[in-house]
Amino acid sequence: MxxxxxxxxxxxxxxxxxxxxxxxxxxxxxxxxxxxxxxxxxxxxxxxxxxxxxxxxxxxxxxxxxxxxxxxxxxxxxxxxxxxxxxxxxxxxxxxxxxxxxxxxxxxxxxxxxxxxxxxxxxxxxxxxxxxxxxxxxxxxxxxIQYPWDIFINNGIILKQDFDFLTKGKDSFPLLGKNHLFLKERIFLEEETIADNIVLNAKFGPIYIEKGVKIMEGSMIRGPAVLCKEATLNMGTKVYGATTIGPFCKVGGEIKNSVIFSYSNKAHDGFLGDTILGEWCNLGAGTNISNLRNDYSKVTVWNFKEKSFFPIDVQFFGMIMGDHSKSAINTQFNTATMVGVNANIFGYGFPPRYIPSFSLGGIQDKKVIPFKKVCETAEIMMKRRNVHFSFLEKEILEYLYHSPME
The missing domain is CATH 3.90.550 (Spore Coat Polysaccharide Biosynthesis Protein SpsA; Chain A)
Structure with missing residues (x-):
């Protein structure tokens, strides 16, 4: 139907x-x-x-x-x-x-x-x-789900619900190698998982691993968590619940209570907490996201309609990053940062807590990436994953570039 x-x-x-x-x-x-x-x-x-x-x-x-x-x-x-x-x-x-x-x-x-x-x-x-x-x-x-932060706030509840729904009446594939599994009955693996010398701890929530996932040695996952199709965890990755690693993502370092959409990379050390990354994002080595203010107070968040910051009843909030955006090595993001689509973030100091789409640079520059370069970068990145940068993808980015809605 x-x-x-x-x-x-x-x-x-x-x-x-x-x-x-x-x-x-x-x-x-x-x-x-x-x-x-x-x-x-x-x-x-x-x-x-x-x-x-x-x-x-x-x-x-x-x-x-x-x-x-x-x-x-x-x-x-x-x-x-x-x-x-x-x-x-x-x-x-x-x-x-x-x-x-x-x-x-x-x-x-x-x-x-x-x-x-x-x-x-x-x-x-x-x-x-x-x-x-x-x-x-x-x-x-x-x-x-009314606002972006509702995604990571509710991710644990929905992940547990999805786990029960998708595994009902099914048997998990075995995990070969010298691994440590806690509460094995709440760990479900699809076929072709590659892992050795890792820790999976489902005492705090279920762990679901989809087909073709590769988990390198020394990685530790504490549920609730899901690694989607053909995702890769680099050596020594630490994943805390409730976290979703989307299909074909490559991640490393420390991740907590975050959702990463398809084909995005956080391949190196650095902390990512209470954060949403869109598709085709890339965080440079040493990128860190603060998810808690120094004074422990509730955060303010950019309002796209009013074009100003407004308070919300949330204390732990890292970053919301739109598709195709990227950060340079050692970028340090403040608590509750909003990043638009296809921003290229680099430079000294902390970037602003609101970074518009197609921005180039950091606090010292307020430049816009030429649209030709937007397409060239997207095409190169997607080709590396054997994905074609389609005309439809280009049309969407071009519409946003010439008709900004932020």
Whole structure:
């Protein structure tokens, strides 16, 4: 069956992560939001997103004029209750599930494809009178991802939930070599894991290792944690939960409570805590991210809409870095730093706590990378991983370059 994953106001609130992807493509726990909903619903998601992203993430559905008896889901929500999935699947025409003042899911008798950019209306209770029945749910049944920091705050909860869901009724592959495993029954390995002289400690949360992962000697992992497909941990890596290392990433040093999206590198020593790295990021050797203020107070975070910093009720907060951004060796990031897309960060002193997309340099320079160089660097980096820098990727970066939304 087909269903629609749409996005509301959360898309803008999740900058810079969503500058280059729909909300549904955010990775946390073991899966992306889209992958998780597809497994729960046992169907194929049709993604409704921003026009400049739709060619990459919604290709193929343009042939449809509309959808009959379609389930529309707000992709910023992640269910915590299996019974909630059954309620969603049994929704009848114009019945909706609501969390606080937002609709989580609604069944529509017909949805025209031209409405794909107006689905925020359907996900709003301003349209409440048109619904035959509304089911209200509470926070024990759902997780709402509204801001980037919600990703690392909720990663441990979702990772444990994903582990139980994905391993139910399955047997783990054995781990060969001289390794130390604590609470082995909460450690699950897919095939082709390469590891020797490592420590896996699942006493504090489960550990999931996907196909083709390589863990070099001396590495230590304390759950909850996941190493996604063909990720590499360099020698002596220390991973604390709750951490997600995305597919094809190369990491080293010390990592705590962080989510690293696909194809990003933190290959050398340095601390990364309470942080989100997008795709194709690279942190130079010795890069460190502070995740706690010296005075132990709550942090302030850059507000993309108001273009100023505002306080939030979070104490541990490292950095949020958009896709394709990079730091030079020994870069030192302050607590609660926001980095846009394709920034190249280097220079003396601490970089500012907000670094716009396509920035070149640090506090001493306020330059912008020429777009030709943006494409050249992306093409070189992606080619090293045997990935083609596609025209669709270029279009997205070009749109952001000439139509900045930050």
């Amino acid at each position: 087909y269903f629609i994953l749409s996005e509301g106001v959360e898309w803008k609130n999740l900058f810079p992560i969503t500058l280059t992807r729909p909300v549904s493509e955010i990775r946390l726990g073991i899966l992306t939001i889209r992958e998780r909903w597809e497994k729960y619903i046992e169907g194929k998601a049709i993604v409704f997103t921003q026009p400049y992203l739709s060619k990459k993430y919604s290709s193929g559905i343009e042939k449809k004029n509309g959808f009959e008896n379609i389930l529309l889901i707000n992709s910023s929500f992640i269910p915590r209750d299996e019974n909630l999935i059954q309620i969603i699947l049994k929704l009848k025409e114009n019945e909706a599930i609501v969390f606080k003042d937002q609709i989580v899911a609604v069944r529509k008798s017909y949805l025209d494809y031209s409405d794909k950019n107006q689905t925020t209306f359907f996900l709003s209770l301003k349209n409440e009178k048109k619904y035959k029945k509304i089911y209200h749910i509470n926070q024990t049944q759902i997780i709402h």
